Amino acid sequence: MGALDKLEEKKDPEELITKTYSDAQHFDEKHNFMLTFNSLPSNYENFSGLVVSIKDCFTTSGLRTTAGSKILEDYVPVFDATLVKRLKASGAYILGKTAMDEFGFGTFSLNCAFKIPKNALDKKRVAGGSSGGAGVATQLLKEHPHVAIAESTGGSISNPAAFNGVFSLTPTYGMISRYGLIDYANTLDKPGVIASSLKDVAYVMDVLKGKDVKDPTSLNYEKSFMEALSNNSVKKIGVLSSYVSKVDDKKILSSFHDFVDFLNKEDYDVEEVSLTLTDAALASYYIIATAEASTNLAKYCGMRYGKEGDPEGKHFDEYFSEIRGKYFGEEVKRRIILGSFVRMAGYRDAYYLKALKVRTKVIEEFKSLFTKYDVLIAPTMPILPPKINDAEKLKPHEIYALDVLTVPVNLAGIPHINIPVKTNSSLPAGVHLIGNHLQDAELVSFGYWVEQHYKGIFQ
Amino acid sequence: MKWTEYSNNLLKIHYYVCLMDVERIARLARVALSPEEISKFSKDMKEVLNMFRVLDDVDVSDTPITMHPVEVVNIVRPDKAGKSLSKAEIFSNEKNEEDGYFKGPKTLE
Numbered sequence A: 001m002g003a004l005d006k007l008e009e010k011k012d013p014e015e016l017i018t019k020t021y022s023d024a025q026h027f028d029e030k031h032n033f034m035l036t037f038n039s040l041p042s043n044y045e046n047f048s049g050l051v052v053s054i055k056d057c058f059t060t061s062g063l064r065t066t067a068g069s070k071i072l073e074d075y076v077p078v079f080d081a082t083l084v085k086r087l088k089a090s091g092a093y094i095l096g097k098t099a100m101d102e103f104g105f106g107t108f109s110l111n112c113a114f115k116i117p118k119n120a121l122d123k124k125r126v127a128g129g130s131s132g133g134a135g136v137a138t139q140l141l142k143e144h145p146h147v148a149i150a151e152s153t154g155g156s157i158s159n160p161a162a163f164n165g166v167f168s169l170t171p172t173y174g175m176i177s178r179y180g181l182i183d184y185a186n187t188l189d190k191p192g193v194i195a196s197s198l199k200d201v202a203y204v205m206d207v208l209k210g211k212d213v214k215d216p217t218s219l220n221y222e223k224s225f226m227e228a229l230s231n232n233s234v235k236k237i238g239v240l241s242s243y244v245s246k247v248d249d250k251k252i253l254s255s256f257h258d259f260v261d262f263l264n265k266e267d268y269d270v271e272e273v274s275l276t277l278t279d280a281a282l283a284s285y286y287i288i289a290t291a292e293a294s295t296n297l298a299k300y301c302g303m304r305y306g307k308e309g310d311p312e313g314k315h316f317d318e319y320f321s322e323i324r325g326k327y328f329g330e331e332v333k334r335r336i337i338l339g340s341f342v343r344m345a346g347y348r349d350a351y352y353l354k355a356l357k358v359r360t361k362v363i364e365e366f367k368s369l370f371t372k373y374d375v376l377i378a379p380t381m382p383i384l385p386p387k388i389n390d391a392e393k394l395k396p397h398e399i400y401a402l403d404v405l406t407v408p409v410n411l412a413g414i415p416h417i418n419i420p421v422k423t424n425s426s427l428p429a430g431v432h433l434i435g436n437h438l439q440d441a442e443l444v445s446f447g448y449w450v451e452q453h454y455k456g457i458f459q
Numbered sequence B: 001m002k003w004t005e006y007s008n009n010l011l012k013i014h015y016y017v018c019l020m021d022v023e024r025i026a027r028l029a030r031v032a033l034s035p036e037e038i039s040k041f042s043k044d045m046k047e048v049l050n051m052f053r054v055l056d057d058v059d060v061s062d063t064p065i066t067m068h069p070v071e072v073v074n075i076v077r078p079d080k081a082g083k084s085l086s087k088a089e090i091f092s093n094e095k096n097e098e099d100g101y102f103k104g105p106k107t108l109e
Helices: A003-008 A013-031 A082-089 A132-140 A158-164 A198-208 A250-265 A278-299 A316-327 A330-343 A349-370 A396-401 A407-412 A440-453 B003-028 B035-057
Strands: A034-037 A051-055 A093-098 A146-152 A167-170 A190-195 A236-240 A269-273 A375-379 A416-421 A429-434
Touching: A003 A198, A013 A034, A013 A051, A013 A093, A013 A132, A034 A132, A051 A132, A082 A093, A082 A198, A093 A132, A093 A146, A132 A146, A132 A158, A132 A190, A146 A198, A158 A167, A158 A416, A158 A429, A167 A198, A167 A440, A190 A198, A198 A440, A250 A269, A250 A375, A250 A416, A250 A429, A278 A330, A278 A349, A278 A396, A278 A407, A278 B035, A330 A349, A330 B003, A330 B035, A349 A375, A349 A407, A349 B035, A396 B035, A416 A440, A429 A440, B003 B035
Parallel strands: A051 A093, A051 A146, A236 A269, A236 A375
Antiparallel strands: A034 A093, A146 A190, A167 A190, A167 A416, A375 A429, A416 A429
């Protein structure tokens, strides 16, 4: 049962909002998924009862926005991101801001300047990253009319959705305006939705989608997700065997094979297919993402907003370096170094430009498969959510390698859904449903059909 | 010298350059790093750059670059003055305001 179903019970919006709010505060004491709570409204006249939590990388007027970074610890925006504005206009109540890896740099939400969110199903395990707070909130608040807005650059929506056993959509690049997003990498960043049902995702996508004059990369999209919801037209499905071969975990493999068997029994035309550029896509992504991040982060320098020092008598080189060195976290500094390196004269052609060309080939590979298949499927993550203690021991390149299944689809900017599935343990796994550019409504419709018909959905 | 030896030597030189580079990059990127951070990031860079070597096997001759994954038509909004933020809003996050200006560090000696 999703948020929309709860709204359809026609309870009083005040009752729905206040109950969700107090339960969120209660759960947050143990799971650390919220960075900032909004205040409750003084009257509930214009609210529908839908409660939306917002990843802390989107600006919210009058509500602290940190992007999980110490350097923005005191930043209170004076404007709403376009998606926040659209949600408010639709009658949604903004619950507050969810925890995340600093500037989105992470796979587990362990690179947080503030509190570390903990998995909704097992507090000793990671929440997933970088939208960890959003994934945890959605699982813990599934009995409430709640959805979470998250953001993905290389897998930050699917990953926490899979680790916390909930649904998500990372839409086509440009489907939702990025105006008001504290960016990680402009050509990769995609706002999206995490929810306890794809029906909720469809509803929220109709609110958020479409052109925004403040974001020149935003797209027109006329189709209605809600109207398309019950019109599943998918027939041919490709199973990405090159992705399946990246998974060693027997629990994940077993649950994935169960899902493929189900599709076969339901008379879908299912075939194994392969992609050749999976590892190259991972390398290409980390080059492009860090290159863009290193330039985006130049604006945090101790002036105009964010943490400041006393600039009196200091040269700008000394002042900027000091502020950035003091308030950026370790992973942020690491990515600035890497991203600056791949753009430097002498290395730029070998790394950055080559990565942009590999990106072209990755997109071509996907496009070629979509001439034969309506949807591609693969496991979402190669591992189940690890224990926090174990994840903390991993080296950076080992962590980056765990993004291998989520990065290629993000690099290509194609829409993908996480379906939470049962395993033979208490933890969920995820199945990725992947569609072609701008086939978002069709993909959600297929995902909703799966949600309604597959008995192996994680509850 | 065999090609593989030559290639491995080149790689070692390349890594050495990378280790030296961390300090220089940090200076260019204006991030103060401690000696421990420089040492740690140098090792990390080596491992991450090793991961990037997979790109060497991809033939990209005649392949154009892709900046945006979806074709972007650059539409600009009408050139009309809109409502701006008030001065109070603009300075609301600034700690070092002086006489209605942002106060920053000096850029000239």
